[in-house]
Amino acid sequence: MADQENHSWPMAPALIYQKSDEENPTFKAIRKERTNNKCFVFIFAGIVIHCIFILVFALIVLRPKSPDVKLRSVTVKGLRYATSPWPSFNATLTAEITIKNPNFGSFRFENTTASLVYEGVKIGGKRTSKSGVNARGTKVMNVGIDVRSSRLPEGPNNLGNDLNSGTLKLSGQAKFSGTLHLVKILRCKKTSELNCTFTLYLTSRTIKDLLCY
Ligand SMILES: *[C@@H]1O[C@H](CO)[C@@H](O)[C@H](O)[C@H]1NC(C)=O
Ligand SMILES: *[C@@H]1O[C@H](CO)[C@@H](O)[C@H](O)[C@H]1NC(C)=O
Ligand SMILES: *[C@@H]1O[C@H](CO)[C@@H](O)[C@H](O)[C@H]1NC(C)=O
DSSP states (O other), X not given: XXXXXXXXXXXXXXXXXXXXXXXOHHXXXXXXXXHHHHHHHHHHHHHHHHHHHHHHHHHHHSOOOOOEEEEEEEEEEEEEEEOSSSOEEEEEEEEEEEEEOOXXXXXXXXXXXXXXXXXXXXXXXXXXXXXXXXXXXXXXXXXXXXXXXXXXXXXXXXXXXXXXXXXXXXXXXXXXXXXXXXXXXXXXXXXXXXXXXXXXXXXXXXXXXXXXX
């Protein structure tokens, strides 16, 4: 039984190496071949490990993420409102928007339109020009938007009631579409949207209840 075990060399190669050292040239040849095979296995394992590293790197570093757009605050300037002869209001609202780029590459965006909406109607808008955010950077933009109630369509609306109650519910929307430059050859389109609501308090000329979706 013990003899058989010694000769079944794939199961116990160490024993064969010990025996074969000076005795048998064929064993030497086998050993050499096996060492070469071992080398190949190590090189192959090295390549596999490298591939895994590159894959992990690609997944973490090159995975494109949409920039994070937030409406930080809204300030009110030049607010004028009247309920007679007909309800109307005008103001300039300045939105502080931050665009955070989590990617390891810069994000360049084209013209963006920021809109202010009252009861589903756009009462003010502003185009912002081309701009960009550096890799893993944050850009702060102050966008001043003139709002005019005269942009509301003719017909019945709640403006008179809202002006009398002293609060106006508005919403702000913006869409940032641009190109993400991850590495020189890798580009992709990304869009980030802003969709928020807030309440304008007329007497204190302040914005409260800023909520974003
Ligand atoms: C708002 O502006 C328009 C013209 O831009 C003007 O006719 C209107 O009287 C203004 N409203 C108030 C309340 O000042
Ligand atoms: C951006 O604005 C410029 C000038 O206002 C215009 O020529 C261009 O077509 C706009 N680009 C987009 C993508 O809207
Ligand atoms: C903004 O969000 C509200 C609430 O989730 C949704 O009803 C509305 O359609 C959204 N508007 C846009 C332009 O995405």
